[in-house]
Structure formats: C-alpha cells, structure tokens
Amino acid sequence: MVDRLATKCGPLELANPVLAASGTFGYGDSFERFWPLETLGGFVTKTLFLAPRDGNPAPRIAETSAGMLNSIGLANVGWEAFVREKAPRVNALRGSARMLVNIAGNSPEEFGEIAARVEADREAVGCDAIEVNVSCPNVKEGGTNIGCHPGQFRDAVARVRAATTLPMFVKLSPNVADVVPFARAAAEEGAEGVSLINTLYGMQIDTELRRPVLGTGSGGLSGPAILPVGVHWVYKVRAALPELPIFGIGGISTWQAALQYLMAGADAVQVGTASFVDPNACREVLAGLDRWCAMRNTSIGEIVGAAHRVGERAEEPVWTG
Amino acid sequence: MSQDAVRTLPLVEVEDVAAGTYWLRFALPAGLDCEPGHFFMLSAPSAGGAATMGAPFLGRPLSIGDVAGGRLHFLVRALGRATAWFRSLPSGTPLRLVGPLGRPFALPERPVHRMVAGGIGLAPFFYLARRLRHRQPAARIELLYGERTADAHARLAGPERDLFDLVERCTDDGSLGQPGTVVGMLDGPFEDAGAAWYACGPQPMLRALAARLESMGVEGAQFSLEERMACGFGVCQACIVPRRDPPPAYRLLCMEGPVVDPREVAW
Ligand SMILES: Cc1cc2nc3c(=O)[nH]c(=O)nc-3n(C[C@H](O)[C@H](O)[C@H](O)COP(=O)(O)OP(=O)(O)OC[C@H]3O[C@@H](n4cnc5c(N)ncnc54)[C@H](O)[C@@H]3O)c2cc1C
Ligand SMILES: Cc1cc2nc3c(=O)[nH]c(=O)nc-3n(C[C@H](O)[C@H](O)[C@H](O)COP(=O)(O)O)c2cc1C
Ligand code: FES
Numbered sequence: 001m002v003d004r005l006a007t008k009c010g011p012l013e014l015a016n017p018v019l020a021a022s023g024t025f026g027y028g029d030s031f032e033r034f035w036p037l038e039t040l041g042g043f044v045t046k047t048l049f050l051a052p053r054d055g056n057p058a059p060r061i062a063e064t065s066a067g068m069l070n071s072i073g074l075a076n077v078g079w080e081a082f083v084r085e086k087a088p089r090v091n092a093l094r095g096s097a098r099m100l101v102n103i104a105g106n107s108p109e110e111f112g113e114i115a116a117r118v119e120a121d122r123e124a125v126g127c128d129a130i131e132v133n134v135s136c137p138n139v140k141e142g143g144t145n146i147g148c149h150p151g152q153f154r155d156a157v158a159r160v161r162a163a164t165t166l167p168m169f170v171k172l173s174p175n176v177a178d179v180v181p182f183a184r185a186a187a188e189e190g191a192e193g194v195s196l197i198n199t200l201y202g203m204q205i206d207t208e209l210r211r212p213v214l215g216t217g218s219g220g221l222s223g224p225a226i227l228p229v230g231v232h233w234v235y236k237v238r239a240a241l242p243e244l245p246i247f248g249i250g251g252i253s254t255w256q257a258a259l260q261y262l263m264a265g266a267d268a269v270q271v272g273t274a275s276f277v278d279p280n281a282c283r284e285v286l287a288g289l290d291r292w293c294a295m296r297n298t299s300i301g302e303i304v305g306a307a308h309r310v311g312e313r314a315e316e317p318v319w320t321g
Numbered sequence: 322m323s324q325d326a327v328r329t330l331p332l333v334e335v336e337d338v339a340a341g342t343y344w345l346r347f348a349l350p351a352g353l354d355c356e357p358g359h360f361f362m363l364s365a366p367s368a369g370g371a372a373t374m375g376a377p378f379l380g381r382p383l384s385i386g387d388v389a390g391g392r393l394h395f396l397v398r399a400l401g402r403a404t405a406w407f408r409s410l411p412s413g414t415p416l417r418l419v420g421p422l423g424r425p426f427a428l429p430e431r432p433v434h435r436m437v438a439g440g441i442g443l444a445p446f447f448y449l450a451r452r453l454r455h456r457q458p459a460a461r462i463e464l465l466y467g468e469r470t471a472d473a474h475a476r477l478a479g480p481e482r483d484l485f486d487l488v489e490r491c492t493d494d495g496s497l498g499q500p501g502t503v504v505g506m507l508d509g510p511f512e513d514a515g516a517a518w519y520a521c522g523p524q525p526m527l528r529a530l531a532a533r534l535e536s537m538g539v540e541g542a543q544f545s546l547e548e549r550m551a552c553g554f555g556v557c558q559a560c561i562v563p564r565r566d567p568p569p570a571y572r573l574l575c576m577e578g579p580v581v582d583p584r585e586v587a588w
Contacts (some may be wrong), residue, residue: 026556033326033554054570061551061559063379063402068551072558075571223378272522276552277364277380279419280327 004299005290007041009267011167012129014041015096017262017300019284021071021249021272022047022102022131022171023049027082028090034279038095045082047102047133048216050114050161052078054088057215062204067223067251068273071216074104074136079114083121091126100169102131103160106139108152112159119164129167131221132160132191135175135198135220139192147173147182147198154185161190169247171195174229183237183244193245195270196237197230202249227251231264238305253281255288262300263307272307325352326421328468329366332414333392335407340472343396343408347418349388354421357428357449358545358580360384361420361558362553363395365405377403380419382550384521384579387447389480396475398441420485422553423579426543428456431517437503437530438466439522443475445545450484463487463516465506467526471497504529507537518542520583531583544583548574 006018020031027045028037037043055075062069077086090099101118105111111132118130134147134156146152157170170186172179174197183194199220204213212218230250237246248266253274254260261269274281293299293304330347337343363383365376381403386396399405410416427447436446443466450462464485468474474490474497482488487506490498491506499506504526514537520530527544534542551557553575561571562578565587572578572585 023558024556030556052569054568055558055561058548058561059559060561061379061549061557063377066378068379070551070557070559075558273551276557277378278327278417279552279554310339 004293005286006305007300008245009247009270010169012042012098014098014268016041016286017268017289018258018272018282019043019098019247019268020275020282021270022133023271024275026096027086028099029086031275031279032093035283036095037090037093038097038218039268039283040097042098042100042128043094044100044102044131044270045075047074047104047136048079048082048114049074049104049106050074050079050110050117052076052081059213059215060219061211062219062270064202064204064221064223065225066289067221067225069204069214069219069221070199071214071219073216074133079117079121083125087125087127098128099126100129100131101125101127102133102171103137104133104135104304105156106153107141108146110140111156112163115160115163118166118261122166127166129169129192130160130164131169131171131195132157132172133198135173145173145175148176150181150185153182153188157186157189157191169193169195169245170200172233173198174233174250175201179233180236182238183241186293187241187244193247193267194237195247195249196233197226197250200226200229222250224251224257225254227257227260231260234261234266235307238308242305252285253277255285255292258285258289259292259303262303263305265305265308267304325350326419326581327407328418329415330393332410332412334412337497338396338475341399342473342475343397343399344386345383345397347393347416349391349393352484353393355385355388356421357452358423358425358445358543359421360423360553360579361418362422362550363404364419365541366415366417372412376406378549380417380553382547382553382575382579384445384545385448386444386588387451387481389451394447396441396444396447404537417551423575424577426519426545426580428453429517429541430457431460431515433461433463433513433516435463435465435511435516435518437520437522438444438464439503439526440468440473440546442520442522442526445521446519447481447484454484461486463489463511465489465491465503465511467491467493467503467506467522468497469493475507478539502526504533507533512537514539519544521545527583528550528588531586531588536586543580544586545579546574546581546586547579550575
C-alpha cells in the first residue's frame with residue numbers, strides 16, 4: 001500500500017508534507033511539551049549566523065488584521081552554540097523528521113562563511129539540508145536587502161553552493177516586483193529547490209503616540225493575511241519552472257490552506273505564525289490533510305500541482321482591480 | 322507539561338469589578354497543576370475563522386488570577402482589542418488556553434509577605450496570597466494597591482479581602498485611600514527589608530520600586546513583568562527584557578519570567 005502522506009521535495013524524502021517554518025519553531029526542541037518532533041515531515045531552524053545576535057529592541061511584534069508584524073531582527077544563538085547545545089538533543093528526538101538548517105549572513109561573503117561551517121560540522125549536526133534566508137540587510141552595502149537585489153542574491157547563493165554539497169533550498173522574499181526571476185537565478189546557481197514566501201514588509205502606526213508601533217518602524221507581515229500572496233507566487237514559480245521543488249509558506253493555519261499550496265505546486269509546506277497561536281497547528285494541518293486524502297482516496301503526490309492541470313489554460317496576464 | 326498544555330474551555334462568566342476591569346472565569350480543568358505567577362495565552366479557538374468574527378488573531382498573556390471554588394479565574398483590564406473582546410463574550414464561548422506557562426513566584430518562608438500592585442498588576446496576588454496562607458498560616462500577608470482613580474479600584478469580595486491581613490489602597494488623585502503612588506506608601510510603616518516583596522504593575526512604577534527596594538537593601542524581591550508576546554513558550558523571541566549584565570542583551574520573559582529579580586533588569 002502506498003503511504004498517502006509520504007512525499008518528496010527535491011532530494012528530501014519526507015514522511016509527510018508538513019514542516020515547521022524558520023523562526024517559528026526555535027531550534028527544534030521548543031514543542032517537545034506539546035507533541036513529539038517525529039510527527040513532522042521536517043522542520044527548519046531559526047536563522048543561524050556565525051556569531052550570536054541579540055536582535056532588535058522592543059516592541060518586536062504587533063497584531064494586524066488576520067496576522068502579525070515582527071521585527072525580531074534574526075536574534076539567534078550563533079552557529080557554535082547551536083552545534084554544541086541544541087543539535088545533539090534535537091537529533092535524538094527527531095526520528096524521521098528532516099532537519100533543515102536555516103542560515104544567513106550580513107553580506108554575501110558571510111553566507112559563504114557560514115555555509116562552510118555547516119559543511120564542516122554536518123556530521124555532528126546531522127542536518128539533511130540547508131535553507132538560505134536571503135531576506136536580510138547587507139550591512140556592508142548600506143542595508144540593501146540581499147533577497148531583493150539580483151546581483152547580491154546571486155552572489156550569496158553561489159557562495160553557499162560553492163561551500164557545501166548539502167541540498168540547498170533558497171528562501172525567497174516576496175518584496176520584489178517579480179519572484180520568478182529570483183527562483184530562476186537560485187536554480188541556475190545550483191539550488192535543489194526554493195522556499196516561498198518569507199514575510200512582506202509592513203508598518204503599523206500607534207495613532208495615540210503618533211509613531212510606529214514596532215521599535216524598528218517597519219517589520220515583516222505574516223499569518224493568514226498573506227496566504228493568497230504565497231499561493232500566487234508558488235503557482236507562478238511552478239508554472240515557470242515546473243521541475244523546481246518548492247516549499248510553500250505563508251499564512252497556513254488550516255489544512256485547507258496547505259491544500260491550496262500543494263495544488264498551486266508546492267511539494268511540501270511549512271507552517272509558521274499559526275504555531276504561535278495554536279501550538280498544535282502543524283499536527284492539525286497534517287491530520288486534516290490525512291483525512292482529506294483518505295476520503296478522496298488520493299495521496300499528496302497526486303495533488304501536488306493539481307491546479308495547473310485543469311485542462312488547457314493559457315497563461316493570462318494578471319489583472320488587478 | 323504534556324499535551325494538556327493546550328485546552329479549549331468554555332467561558333463560565335464575566336464579572337465586572339471596577340471601571341474596565343473584570344473577572345474572566347472558567348471551570349477548573351481536571352489535573353491542572355499551576356502555581357502563582359504562571360500565565361496562560363488565551364485566544365479564539367479557530368483564529369481567523371468565520372466562527373470567531375471580531376476575535377483577535379494572536380493569543381494574549383494573562384496571569385492566573387486565582388484558583389478557587391472549582392474555577393480558574395483571570396482578572397483582566399480592558400485596554401485594547403483582545404481584552405475588550407474577552408469581556409464581550411457570552412457564557413459558554415469556547416476559548417483556547419495554552420499553559421500554564423512561565424516561571425512562577427517562589428514562596429520563601431518569611432514572617433511578612435508584602436505585595437505591591439499598580440493597576441491591573443493586582444491580578445496575580447489573589448492566588449499568591451491563597452497559596453501562602455495555605456503553606457504558612459502564621460505569616461502576615463499585606464497588599465499595597467494603587468490606581469489612578471477611585472473608580473478603577475477593584476472591589477474585593479469578602480473571601481478575596483480575607484486573603485490579606487492588610488489592604489492599603491492609594492490613588493494618584495487622592496480620591497480613594499492615601500494620595501500618591503504605591504511607591505510613595507513605602508515612606509510609612511512598610512520600610513522593612515525583612516519581608517518577602519512581590520510586585521506587579523506598570524513599567525514606571527516597577528522601575529521606581531526597584532530603585533527604592535535596592536536602596537532599602539531588599540534581597541530577593543520578585544517582580545512580575547509584562548512585554549508583548551506572540552507565543553508564550555520561547556519560540557517567537559518577541560518578549561525581550563533588557564538584562565543588567567549583558568551579554569546576551571536580553572532575556573525572554575516568557576521563559577525566564579514573567580517573575581524576575583528586579584536587580585537583574587536594566588530598567
Ligand atoms: C505574563 C503577562 C501576564 C499578564 N497578565 C495580565 C492579567 O492578569 N490581566 C490583564 O488585564 N493583563 C495582563 N497582562 C497584559 C495583557 O496581556 C495586555 O493588556 C493585553 O495583551 C493587551 O491586549 P489588547 O489586544 O487588549 O490590547 P492592544 O490593543 O494590543 O493594546 C492596548 C494597549 O496595551 C498595550 N499592550 C499590548 N500588549 C501588552 C502586553 N503584553 N503587556 C502590557 N501592555 C500591552 C499596548 O501597548 C497598548 O497600549 C499580562 C501580560 C503579560 C506579559
Ligand atoms: C516572529 C517570526 C520570526 C521569523 N523568523 C524567521 C527567520 O529567522 N528566518 C526565516 O527564514 N524566516 C523567518 N520568519 C518567516 C517565516 O518562516 C515564514 O516565512 C513567514 O512568517 C510566512 O509564513 P507564516 O504566515 O506561516 O508565518 C519569521 C516569521 C515570524 C512571524
Ligand atoms: S512570547 Fe514568544 S518567545 Fe516569549
């Protein structure tokens with residue numbers, strides 16, 4: 001009998017298509033008190049830099065309509081502490097769940113440096129793949145977002161590729177006019193797949209205080225509010241690059257939302273913000289997909305990309321309003 | 322903690338106790354084991370779904386107000402979207418409660434336990450007093466409680482009042498009790514460093530109190546702090562409190578708090 005939940009994302013064999021997204025799952029050990037880690041198809045660590053980072057001043061979050069803004073600032077324990085204090089424990093717990101280590105740097109060079117460290121420590125860490133978070137400012141270039149700048153983006157991805165043979169997934173920013181060229185560039189630079197989307201820029205003003213709520217002014221928007229944006233870009237990237245494996249991310253808080261991503265062409269999904277509100281969110285998304293597949297007598301493999309197979313449909317230009 | 326850490330409980334009742342302040346009560350779930358100072362994240366069970374129109378998306382942290390009479394009580398002040406929404410809910414509305422979370426109050430053996438509450442900072446002290454009464458029947462339990470105005474002062478029903486040997490109230494405008502702030506009250510008969518001190522309230526009050534207690538030479542005071550929280554269990558990294566001894570620059574309040582030693586905070 002085929003396992004209806006088992007699937008693949010590029011070279012990664014997954015017991016099921018539900019992963020936990022970076023920055024919403026700690027280093028893999030934070031949900032132990034709620035359910036076993038091995039429940040998941042996989043998880044992505046908080047973005048790791050070589051050196052620890054404190055992150056931004058408070059307030060770091062604000063609630064929005066059906067979502068939230070964050071300006072955490074990629075606070076993380078740094079690579080060495082992760083290898084020493086987190087990885088051994090998490091490896092003992094994870095069973096078949098895949099571990100993706102998410103990395104970033106303050107410049108394309110730093111992306112190469114941390115990737116080299118991951119390569120050197122890969123046995124000790126036991127990770128299955130790298131996810132590259134390009135949505136961060138290039139400190140040396142006046143803070144341009146590396147994920148929004150074609151040249152720096154390609155440079156960062158190429159440096160990671162040169163430093164490691166681990167499967168590489170590049171996590172794309174939606175804060176560009178068109179995500180597809182970035183997905184194509186990632187593939188050309190040797191990525192095994194892409195993860196999309198990261199958060200969208202946003203701001204909230206406290207009208208009493210007449211100033212932005214977040215300590216940094218702007219932040220990243222996530223949660224159900226961004227679901228259609230993520231589904232749109234997954235669909236577009238799948239249509240343009242049918243062979244490129246995709247993790248679909250953004251606003252998944254229900255199994256129905258996960259199904260939309262899979263049908264739009266994601267090979268697997270990552271659940272983010274929803275886990276803050278309901279620590280059981282990943283488990284419930286998975287249970288819902290399982291029930292749905294059982295009821296329809298289908299499997300995840302069969303539904304991936306289904307929305308692209310509804311007869312012949314010419315690619316329409318996008319009309320808004 | 323087990324899978325029981327996430328529960329959907331029907332609201333039993335909402336009861337107003339002052340302008341904008343109310344008790345939110347649930348039936349006490351079997352097997353719930355919680356300490357004074359613990360908190361829960363409360364949210365709508367299907368955030369974003371049609372069944373929860375008007376509900377906030379994120380959960381909100383609330384301290385355990387009291388555990389008594391087979392109920393779990395939260396004392397809440399309506400300040401914004403979520404705290405106004407909770408208050409509007411009819412009995413029977415299901416809410417998601419994640420918890421208990423955080424590091425609770427320690428209960429040291431002392432002859433006097435003194436709790437200093439500013440505004441809704443009153444919330445955790447009923448359960449704290451109840452537990453102390455039970456464990457140290459001979460100890461004296463005092464509550465110093467300040468609000469801006471008289472109408473904001475929570476009414477204390479008989480059994481709640483009886484948890485304390487002394488309740489001293491004050492208001493900023495002098496409309497009830499002593500005029501001035503709770504920190505000002507320490508000029509009176511309360512300047513004794515041997516008591517166990519507990520405090521909860523707005524940041525400026527806690528900052529002033531921390532300085533005052535330090536100058537009195539008080540050791541081991543316990544302050545329950547507040548910061549915005551998205552998760553309550555250490556993953557979102559929202560709830561930072563600056564440390565007096567960096568690095569690291571911050572601690573996570575939901576994991577290393579909400580109860581902290583004020584001498585460890587960079588006020
Ligand atoms: C550990 C902990 C325990 C708490 N216990 C209680 C309690 O027992 N009773 C109670 O009434 N409140 C308690 N609070 C505060 C309560 O969580 C906030 O008042 C609530 O989140 C505000 O949500 P809102 O949507 O109503 O307000 P919003 O619309 O989000 O904001 C209204 C105002 O409240 C401020 N605010 C927002 N979030 C917080 C926060 N987490 N802490 C303080 N101010 C905030 C905002 O800056 C704004 O000025 C606690 C907070 C923490 C961190
Ligand atoms: C508080 C918070 C922290 C995040 N931190 C990271 C991070 O460290 N690295 C990263 O690649 N993405 C990070 N993300 C983005 C998420 O992984 C995800 O791409 C995004 O939130 C959209 O999915 P969602 O709507 O399900 O949350 C973070 C998101 C949130 C809300
Ligand atoms: S509230 Fe999320 S880490 Fe503390």
